[in-house]
Amino acid sequence: MTDETKKWRSAAWFGPADRDGFIHRSWMRNQGHPSHLFDGRPVIGICNTWSDLTPCNGHFRDLADHVKRGIYEAGGFPVEFPVLSLGETLMRPTTMMYRNLASMDVEESIRANPMDGVILLVGCDKTTPALLMGAASCDLPTLAVSGGPMLNGKYRGEDIGSGTSVWEFSEAVRAGEMSLQSFMEAEAGMSRSIGHCMTMGTASTMASMVEALGMGLPQNAATPAADSRRNVLAHMAGRRIVDMVKEDLRMSQILTKDAFENAIMVNGAIGGSTNAVVHLLALAGRMGIDLTLDDWDRLGRDIPTLLNLRPSGKYLMEDFFYAGGLPALIKSLGDRLHTDAMTVNGRSIGENVADAECFNDDVILPLDKPLAENGGIAVVRGNLAPLGAVIKPSAATEALMTHRGRAVVFEDIDDYKARIDTPDLDINPDDVMVLKNCGPRGYPGFPEVGNMALPPKILEQGITDMVRISDARMSGTAYGTVVLQTAPEAAAGGTLALVQNGDMIELDVPNRRLHLDVPDDELEARKAKWSPPEPEYDRGYYSLYRDRVNQADQGADFDFLIGSSGAKVPKDSH
Numbered sequence: 001m002t003d004e005t006k007k008w009r010s011a012a013w014f015g016p017a018d019r020d021g022f023i024h025r026s027w028m029r030n031q032g033h034p035s036h037l038f039d040g041r042p043v044i045g046i047c048n049t050w051s052d053l054t055p056c057n058g059h060f061r062d063l064a065d066h067v068k069r070g071i072y073e074a075g076g077f078p079v080e081f082p083v084l085s086l087g088e089t090l091m092r093p094t095t096m097m098y099r100n101l102a103s104m105d106v107e108e109s110i111r112a113n114p115m116d117g118v119i120l121l122v123g124c125d126k127t128t129p130a131l132l133m134g135a136a137s138c139d140l141p142t143l144a145v146s147g148g149p150m151l152n153g154k155y156r157g158e159d160i161g162s163g164t165s166v167w168e169f170s171e172a173v174r175a176g177e178m179s180l181q182s183f184m185e186a187e188a189g190m191s192r193s194i195g196h197c198m199t200m201g202t203a204s205t206m207a208s209m210v211e212a213l214g215m216g217l218p219q220n221a222a223t224p225a226a227d228s229r230r231n232v233l234a235h236m237a238g239r240r241i242v243d244m245v246k247e248d249l250r251m252s253q254i255l256t257k258d259a260f261e262n263a264i265m266v267n268g269a270i271g272g273s274t275n276a277v278v279h280l281l282a283l284a285g286r287m288g289i290d291l292t293l294d295d296w297d298r299l300g301r302d303i304p305t306l307l308n309l310r311p312s313g314k315y316l317m318e319d320f321f322y323a324g325g326l327p328a329l330i331k332s333l334g335d336r337l338h339t340d341a342m343t344v345n346g347r348s349i350g351e352n353v354a355d356a357e358c359f360n361d362d363v364i365l366p367l368d369k370p371l372a373e374n375g376g377i378a379v380v381r382g383n384l385a386p387l388g389a390v391i392k393p394s395a396a397t398e399a400l401m402t403h404r405g406r407a408v409v410f411e412d413i414d415d416y417k418a419r420i421d422t423p424d425l426d427i428n429p430d431d432v433m434v435l436k437n438c439g440p441r442g443y444p445g446f447p448e449v450g451n452m453a454l455p456p457k458i459l460e461q462g463i464t465d466m467v468r469i470s471d472a473r474m475s476g477t478a479y480g481t482v483v484l485q486t487a488p489e490a491a492a493g494g495t496l497a498l499v500q501n502g503d504m505i506e507l508d509v510p511n512r513r514l515h516l517d518v519p520d521d522e523l524e525a526r527k528a529k530w531s532p533p534e535p536e537y538d539r540g541y542y543s544l545y546r547d548r549v550n551q552a553d554q555g556a557d558f559d560f561l562i563g564s565s566g567a568k569v570p571k572d573s574h
Contacts, residue, residue, distance in 0.1 A: 008245065009140075010043035010077075012569040013114035020572055024114070037077045042245040044071045044238070045115035046080040047106060047135070049127040054087035056124035056196035056203060057147055059225060066231040067119050067145065070238020076117075076245070078238070081109055083134075086126040088203070095126040096473065097445025099133075099282075100549070100558050101541060102126065106134025111567050115140065117245040119237060123147030123196045123225075125476075128206035129279035132215065133557070135251060136286040138567040141244035142251050143344045144215045145237045146207035148225030149317035150195035155186045161199035161310040162190055163477025167451070174421075175459035195225030198317040199310040201476035205272035206279065211326050212266035214254045214343030218352045222321035240345060249346065252564075255287045258338035262349065264296055266326070268303030268376030269333055271312035271394040273476025274484055277377055278446075282555030285562045293379045293388040293553050297512065300376015305394040306332060306365045311479040312394040313371050315363050323363035327356035332367060380483065380514040383523070384469070384495050384505065387487035387553040389514055395479040397465045401509040403481075405432040405467060409501050412437040412533070413449055420455050427455055432467045432505045436496055437533055439471035439489025440549045440556045444535070444542060450485075451478035467507055469514070471496055471552070483507065483514060485552035491533055492551065498526040 013024040025038050046067055050060035064080050071078040084102040086095040110118055118135055122128040123146050135142045153160040169186055172178035196203035210216040217237055223230045260280060267276050277296055284291035306329055309315050320326075330337065331353040339350025358364045365371055372394040379388045393401065408431045410416035416435055419425055427433075433452050440446040450472035454463065468482045471489035488494030495516060499505075504517040516523075535546060548558045 008040065008042055008116040009567065009569055010114040010116050011040060014038045015040065020574055023574060042076045042116040042242050043114050044076045044078050044241050044245070045110060045113065045118045046078055047109070047118055047120045047131055048080055048082055049085040049121055049123070049131065050082070051085035051087060053090055054085045054124050054127070055089060056087070057085065057121070057127060059194040060121050060123070060147060063121060063145070063147060063231065063234050066234035067121070067238040070235040071242060074239040074242035076242040079115070081113070083109060083131070086124060086130060088125040093443055094445040094447035096447065096556070097545060099126045099130045100545070100561065102130035103134040103561065106131050107137040110135060110138045110140065111565070112570060117141040117241045119241055120144040121147065122210070123203060123207070125202040125206065125275065128203070128210065129283060132283050133286050136255065136283060137561070137564045139250050139252050139564055140567050141241065141249050142215070143237050143241045143244065144210045144220070145234050146210060146216065146220050148195050148223050148227070148230045149198040149204055150191060151193040151224055151226055152198060152316045152318045153190040153192060155189040159316055160186060160190055161316050161477070162197040163201050163475050164199045164311040164479065165190060167478055171453060171459055171464065174453065174456050193226045197477055199477045200271055200273065200307065200312065202273040202275040204317050205267065205270070205276050205476050208266060208270055208272060208326055209263050209276055209280065212263040212330070213259045214341055214349055217345055218327050219325050222317055222325040224318050224321060244344065247346065249344070252287060254342050254344060255283070255289065256341065257289050257291070258341045260284055260289055260291050261295070261299055262337045262341055264299045264376070265303050265333065265337060266330060268300040269305060269329055270307045271305045271309060271371065271375055274377060274390050274392050275473055275476055277390055278473070278485060278552055278555050281553070282557040285555055285557055286564060288563060296377050297379035300378070301374055303336070303374070303376045304367060304370030305372040305375025306367070306370055308363055308365055308371055311477055319360070319363050323360035324356060324358045327353040328358040329364050331356040332358065332364065378509050378512065380507070380509060380512050382513050382515040384514045384516040385486045386495070387551060389469070389483050389486040391481070391483050391509060393509065396481040400465060400467050400481040402507070403432070403467050404504060404506045405430045407432050407434050407499050407501060407503040407505050409434045409499055410436065413443070416452060420453065423457065425455055425457065427458065429458055429461065429463045429466060432469060432507070434496070434499050434505070435468070435470035435472060436490040436499070437471070439491055440551065441546050442471065442489055442491030442533065444546050446473055446552070446556055448473050448475045450474040451480055451482050469505065487551045487553040489551065493527070493530065493532065495523065497530055498523055
């Protein structure tokens with residue numbers, strides 16, 4: 001073993017010619033690994049979120065093989081390991097409930113094992129932030145590889161988009177405009193290939209954030225999962241991570257404040273998911289970066305939405321890739337970004353996009369013809385959201401961005417489900433729908449139920465949007481004038497808990513205001529009578545989550561996970 005290789009973490013396990021070294025090497029050799037793999041070369045952990053219960057990541061066994069080829073080719077030793085996989089489409093009450101748990105799994109797995117660098121295989125919504133958060137707490141050389149979006153969905157000769165079309169078709173059925181048979185027919189055509197959502201939902205948004213943050217190789221965001229070039233990207237990532245170890249290029253050198261600011265601006269330009277807000281806030285907390293909701297509002301105000309993609313526009317991720325992908329869009333933003341920010345390939349983000357081209361300016365719109373002039377996430381505050389709430393202007397109805405209406409209150413999701421379809425529900429199109437107790441503590445877990453479906457009696461009038469306010473999140477594939485992530489949440493005693501039917505609420509997005517028109521003394525009287533809801537469960541992880549989760553404005557991370565512990569080699573095990 002050379003002096004150079006002695007500096008790798010893995011040398012503490014595989015290097016010693018003693019009893020412990022014997023144990024570590026011998027048991028690994030039962031898998032057929034030859035002795036020369038223990039000669040001091042970089043050991044690369046491949047953090048895999050494959051699961052049959054995470055359909056978006058169902059192709060990751062094959063993807064991992066391509067990563068391994070690249071690692072071997074570059075002279076590294078790949079070791080694949082599983083972590084908790086978060087299947088957005090199946091897990092209840094919500095995958096957000098388990099994002100922090102998965103991040104703990106990643107962090108502890110990396111720190112406890114002989115790894116010098118890490119490849120994160122990410123894709124489905126929460127697997128991306130969970131793995132980035134866990135790896136950030138260790139701060140080894142790390143590179144993320146997304147699984148890629150599905151091919152465009154197809155239904156009766158038209159393109160349909162995952163999630164977005166589900167919401168559209170579901171409301172059409174409830175309005176009596178689409179038969180149940182047609183609805184079921186569309187089901188088979190929507191998810192017709194491997195990969196995650198091909199709309200700009202949270203999965204595609206976070207894949208874009210990986211690239212914009214500099215944590216993934218160029219074209220990580222848009223290359224379809226079924227395209228052979230996705231496997232090539234995985235192979236090249238395997239090659240590159242070995243060099244990153246040799247260069248000692250760590251996450252802390254890439255995830256700087258400039259990188260986060262770049263990601264926020266890119267999120268506005270792509271019409272990205274509101275979920276990116278809570279995930280990037282949590283990731284920044286792990287890195288010790290001072291990132292706040294105010295940064296999201298400040299940086300997003302003047303960013304035009306340039307990507308004509310559902311749910312804000314009309315195209316899908318496959319079209320985005322053919323049009324030039326994220327490099328072409330980033331290039332079009334020009335000097336608005338910190339172009340000297342470092343990325344995992346050792347080049348700046350400006351260097352990475354220098355030769356990028358746009359091949360379809362109806363997909364990636366020019367700066368002078370944006371989809372929305374101010375496409376960034378807007379943060380509204382007031383007595384109803386003292387710590388802030390978010391709205392996605394590019395997917396909202398412009399006429400409702402300034403609105404005053406009567407509150408129609410649903411105390412929790414069960415109350416909403418019980419009453420929303422009843423003919424005698426007292427509601428009109430000018431009202432404001434309010435949903436409580438769906439925040440981090442209240443649900444628990446912070447689910448994607450904020451885009452409440454409108455009542456049939458409203459849909460039958462041809463009305464497709466109303467102002468909706470909650471402490472929940474919503475799917476990145478969803479749309480509408482939906483105010484989300486209200487903080488503090490109702491279950492924590494936020495003002496949202498005190499809203500009653502008939503109260504007047506004022507939303508003024510241009511002036512960033514969300515106001516409950518109720519006198520302070522009346523609110524104080526209501527607060528005196530309020531008591532927190534009884535927890536549905538009171539043991540295990542549910543209890544830990546409820547007791548230690550932060551509010552949405554802090555990224556809904558656990559209070560004891562903020563910051564980093566590094567990856568110092570632990571004490572011997574024998």
